[in-house]
Amino acid sequence: MQTEIVGKPVPRKEGRSKVTGAARYVDDLSMPGMLYGATVRSPVARGRIRAVTFGEGIPWDEFVVVTAKDIPGENAVALILLDQPYLADGFVNHAEEPVLLLAHEDKHLLERARRAVTVDIEPLPAVFTLEESLAGKEIVWGEDNVFKTYLVDKGDVDEVWAQPDLLIVEGEYSTGAQEQLYIETNGVIAVANAAEGVTVWGSMQCPYYVHKALLKLFALPPERVRVVQCETGGGFGGKEEYPSMIGGHAALLSWKAGGRPVKIIYDRAEDMVATTKRHPSLTRHRTAVTREGKLVAMDIEFVVDGGAYATLSAVVLSRGTIHAAGPYTCPNVRVRSRAVATNVPPHGAFRGFGAPQSIFALERQLDKVAGAVGLSPAEFRRRNFIREGETTATGQVIREPVDMAGLLDRAFELTDYEAKRERFARENAENNSTQKRGIGFASFMHGAGFTGSGEDYLKSIVGAEADAEGRVRVLAASTEIGQGTNTIFAQIASNALGLDYDLVEMAQPDTGNVPDSGPTVASRTCMIVGKLVESAAVGLRQTLQGAGLLTEEYTQDGWREACRQYVERYGALKSFSQYKPPPGVHWDDEKYQGDAYGAYAWAVYVAEVTVDTLTYETRVDDFVAVQEVGKVVHPILAAGQIEGGVAQAIGFTLYENVVWQDGRMINNQMTNYVMPTSADLPPIRVHFEEQPYQYGPAGGAKGIGELPMDGGAPAILNAIEQATGVRFTHVPLMPEALMRGLNENR
Amino acid sequence: MSDEEMSREADVRCTVNGTTHTLRVRPMARLLDVLREDLHLTGTKEGCGEGECGACSVLIDGELVNSCLVPVLQVEGAQVQTIEGVTAGGAELHAVQQAFIECGGAQCGICTPGMVLAAVSLLAHTPQPTDADIRHGLAGNLCRCTGYMKIFDAVVRACERAGVKA
Ligand code: FES
Numbered sequence: 001m002q003t004e005i006v007g008k009p010v011p012r013k014e015g016r017s018k019v020t021g022a023a024r025y026v027d028d029l030s031m032p033g034m035l036y037g038a039t040v041r042s043p044v045a046r047g048r049i050r051a052v053t054f055g056e057g058i059p060w061d062e063f064v065v066v067t068a069k070d071i072p073g074e075n076a077v078a079l080i081l082l083d084q085p086y087l088a089d090g091f092v093n094h095a096e097e098p099v100l101l102l103a104h105e106d107k108h109l110l111e112r113a114r115r116a117v118t119v120d121i122e123p124l125p126a127v128f129t130l131e132e133s134l135a136g137k138e139i140v141w142g143e144d145n146v147f148k149t150y151l152v153d154k155g156d157v158d159e160v161w162a163q164p165d166l167l168i169v170e171g172e173y174s175t176g177a178q179e180q181l182y183i184e185t186n187g188v189i190a191v192a193n194a195a196e197g198v199t200v201w202g203s204m205q206c207p208y209y210v211h212k213a214l215l216k217l218f219a220l221p222p223e224r225v226r227v228v229q230c231e232t233g234g235g236f237g238g239k240e241e242y243p244s245m246i247g248g249h250a251a252l253l254s255w256k257a258g259g260r261p262v263k264i265i266y267d268r269a270e271d272m273v274a275t276t277k278r279h280p281s282l283t284r285h286r287t288a289v290t291r292e293g294k295l296v297a298m299d300i301e302f303v304v305d306g307g308a309y310a311t312l313s314a315v316v317l318s319r320g321t322i323h324a325a326g327p328y329t330c331p332n333v334r335v336r337s338r339a340v341a342t343n344v345p346p347h348g349a350f351r352g353f354g355a356p357q358s359i360f361a362l363e364r365q366l367d368k369v370a371g372a373v374g375l376s377p378a379e380f381r382r383r384n385f386i387r388e389g390e391t392t393a394t395g396q397v398i399r400e401p402v403d404m405a406g407l408l409d410r411a412f413e414l415t416d417y418e419a420k421r422e423r424f425a426r427e428n429a430e431n432n433s434t435q436k437r438g439i440g441f442a443s444f445m446h447g448a449g450f451t452g453s454g455e456d457y458l459k460s461i462v463g464a465e466a467d468a469e470g471r472v473r474v475l476a477a478s479t480e481i482g483q484g485t486n487t488i489f490a491q492i493a494s495n496a497l498g499l500d501y502d503l504v505e506m507a508q509p510d511t512g513n514v515p516d517s518g519p520t521v522a523s524r525t526c527m528i529v530g531k532l533v534e535s536a537a538v539g540l541r542q543t544l545q546g547a548g549l550l551t552e553e554y555t556q557d558g559w560r561e562a563c564r565q566y567v568e569r570y571g572a573l574k575s576f577s578q579y580k581p582p583p584g585v586h587w588d589d590e591k592y593q594g595d596a597y598g599a600y601a602w603a604v605y606v607a608e609v610t611v612d613t614l615t616y617e618t619r620v621d622d623f624v625a626v627q628e629v630g631k632v633v634h635p636i637l638a639a640g641q642i643e644g645g646v647a648q649a650i651g652f653t654l655y656e657n658v659v660w661q662d663g664r665m666i667n668n669q670m671t672n673y674v675m676p677t678s679a680d681l682p683p684i685r686v687h688f689e690e691q692p693y694q695y696g697p698a699g700g701a702k703g704i705g706e707l708p709m710d711g712g713a714p715a716i717l718n719a720i721e722q723a724t725g726v727r728f729t730h731v732p733l734m735p736e737a738l739m740r741g742l743n744e745n746r
Numbered sequence: 747m748s749d750e751e752m753s754r755e756a757d758v759r760c761t762v763n764g765t766t767h768t769l770r771v772r773p774m775a776r777l778l779d780v781l782r783e784d785l786h787l788t789g790t791k792e793g794c795g796e797g798e799c800g801a802c803s804v805l806i807d808g809e810l811v812n813s814c815l816v817p818v819l820q821v822e823g824a825q826v827q828t829i830e831g832v833t834a835g836g837a838e839l840h841a842v843q844q845a846f847i848e849c850g851g852a853q854c855g856i857c858t859p860g861m862v863l864a865a866v867s868l869l870a871h872t873p874q875p876t877d878a879d880i881r882h883g884l885a886g887n888l889c890r891c892t893g894y895m896k897i898f899d900a901v902v903r904a905c906e907r908a909g910v911k912a
């Protein structure tokens with residue numbers, strides 16, 4: 001029997017099918033009689049639809065055509081609010097908004113037909129940036145363009161400004177949109193008709209989100225709708241809410257076509273131009289600090305651009321708000337935040353979920369504050385790091401051992417930071433080289449699981465079942481999207497039962513077959529759902545022991561025999577486990593005070609850069625990521641998560657620039673929206689400190705997925721500031737902006 | 747070309763993973779589509795359709811190409827190898843595939859078939875690649891999940907294995 005499975009790099013469950021090309025993604029599936037679907041979209045950002053005309057030369061009678069009038073249930077994508085239509089009905093609120101759907105069995109003809117439809121729209125004034133939206137240039141959503149506001153208020157910030165002997169430092173920071181750029185675009189197949197209900201197969205993170213949306217769209221009871229996740233080629237948040245839209249579209253076409261299967265696969269250009277991106281943000285900081293470098297007050301205003309509809313912006317804003325004051329102790333903190341509407345396609349979930357934006361601002365601001373006090377960025381942070389027993393901005397008492405200073409030491413040791421910082425300063429000043437060097441860092445935390453009472457509302461459920469051969473299957477809607485769900489769940493269950501890893505497998509996420517373990521988001525899969533996997537597995541053992549078939553100590557053969565007898569006598573052996581909050585966790589949704597997250601991952605990331613002051617190119621030469629994420633369940637998968645997240649963060653900082661024109665992304669191709677290639681990235685060196693979390697699974701695991709997105713941008717800009725002496729405040733920092741900054745400072 | 751010429755079908759003879767086929771195709775059809783739709787070799791993926799991502803990589807007469815950019819007429823008489831041909835026939839994985847599994851080179855897996863072929867091609871041309879050779883050899887294949895580090899590890903491990911064998 002396997003003894004130690006946790007912490008071992010077992011082969012990933014679906015590794016073989018992925019390296020051989022046998023893994024089946026949705027576009028690899030085909031069904032008899034299948035049609036292809038396409039979406040006709042709005043050419044303008046905002047306006048009233050006057051007419052839709054079908055051009056010449058297309059055999060229109062062969063086509064399935066769906067408009068808003070064909071929707072059997074409610075024309076709204078059910079998520080948080082019901083403000084976003086599946087198909088525009090008389091009015092459009094953003095460019096590329098879906099207006100009409102077409103299906104045909106010939107893909108090539110379908111594409112010609114799509115181009116032959118003209119949507120005539122009387123344009124109305126629109127707002128394209130969060131600044132315009134805040135200024136109320138035009139009211140485009142609700143009464144004031146505001147989707148959501150939060151206030152976090154600790155101590156009394158306003159009391160502080162008048163106090164003597166404090167330094168007050170202000171700063172303004174902003175971040176741009178970022179495309180998730182999963183290599184597999186969004187895609188689904190649907191079969192839908194009145195007799196059989198609706199089934200959707202697709203690339204997605206959250207089958208039960210799609211399920212919930214389809215219930216509303218078709219006005220059907222839950223058992224008539226089924227959603228199945230296929231192998232999914234990356235998500236990063238981009239397949240959190242959007243599959244509800246494309247899944248609904250394919251199902252509407254199939255419904256109209258009497259139940260013929262309909263496949264919709266976006267091409268890259270459509271996926272980039274029409275689907276969600278990271279929320280652009282603007283953050284203002286006002287910080288009060290003593291002359292000894294102790295934080296006294298942080299007043300933070302944080303705004304994100306939500307795009308045309310509410311979608312998930314309220315939740316993204318929440319995470320960004322809670323992370324805005326970082327892993328520091330400060331007696332007075334106020335965070336005022338808003339998500340506002342603009343006439344661009346709705347921004348959505350993307351790894352980090354608001355936190356990378358507010359952490360970028362904070363970690364740039366703190367370097368500035370350190371400078372004002374006359375301390376090094378490191379010394380300043382050391383004096384303010386939060387420690388066990390102290391409280392965060394939301395008043396959460398940190399009850400776990402946290403050692404930010406220790407992480408900082410480790411990161412500095414691995415990078416030789418202090419020596420390099422000094423050497424680069426000297427060399428940059430002394431020599432006339434156009435190559436300027438810099439090293440910088442960021443320290444931060446990331447909460448695992450849903451914010452505040454989110455997990456309480458979700459009440460996730462996981463099941464486990466064992467067959468007569470003793471094989472265990474985990475039943476969960478949590479999806480494998482590359483991050484390793486299948487593998488870590490099997491590790492957790494086999495560890496809990498003392499069985500071989502090979503004896504445990506995952507059921508395919510299919511709402512017809514697995515319970516709702518909640519969405520695959522928010523770094524919650526390992527820590528929250530993993531814990532449920534563990535207890536569901538333990539439930540199997542307890543059932544066998546309760547039935548007197550299994551002794552306290554047992555071998556794998558003993559387990560198999562017990563399962564055989566149980567199944568023979570009583571039928572199926574199943575066990576379910578439902579989420580319960582750990583003891584002593586309180587959250588006040590009104591005041592935004594309390595235990596915002598069950599646990600945090602803590603980290604210090606260091607970046608080293610070279611800036612070429614002639615070509616305005618910036619290269620990251622080295623990147624070290626040190627973090628404490630609880631027990632590491634699988635060292636290779638965990639490191640892979642960090643490396644991949646850091647690569648995306650480097651893209652976010654230096655390469656990935658969404659170019660907008662009238663509310664539309666105009667560089668919607670991989671040729672001109674550039675993500676890092678293997679030739680662009682530095683070595684990404686990953687180091688884990690392990691501090692088991694008492695309520696985590698497998699001996700104390702926490703969340704990990706989003707964390708690596710948070711630290712890259714501020715660490716790199718802090719390094720660039722050392723290299724150039726210029727205080728850049730916006731990412732992405734493209735060469736043109738670098739050139740402007742350098743010229744202004746000459 | 748007129749619409750009529752575009753839709754007039756033609757025959758192409760080529761060898762795919764060791765089997766010779768005569769394919770009836772639209773002349774402008776992309777090799778990618780013919781592989782996926784006519785031959786049901788769905789291991790070759792489409793990530794961009796414009797020659798940027800490498801998810802559609804295949805080997806034509808031993809050279810790595812993006813099959814989304816190749817009109818199928820161009821492979822007349824050629825030897826095409828797809829990911830399905832890398833594990834030709836048997837259950838035994840290629841050293842590169844084995845190393846990808848062990849080192850964590852595949853996460854979501856959508857870039858993996860192309861990436862494996864790029865690595866196979868790199869090692870065929872440069873059996874002992876340096877770090878820079880690996881980075882540049884794979885630079886035509888984008889991976890959004892891994893940050894490439896585990897892929898580099900896999901290539902290094904695969905050539906270590908090959909070295910041991912030789
Ligand atoms: S699909 Fe061919 S290069 Fe991207």
Ligand code: FES
Pocket residue numbers: 183233234482851852853854855856857858888889890891892
């Ligand atoms: S493994 Fe997902 S894109 Fe490479």
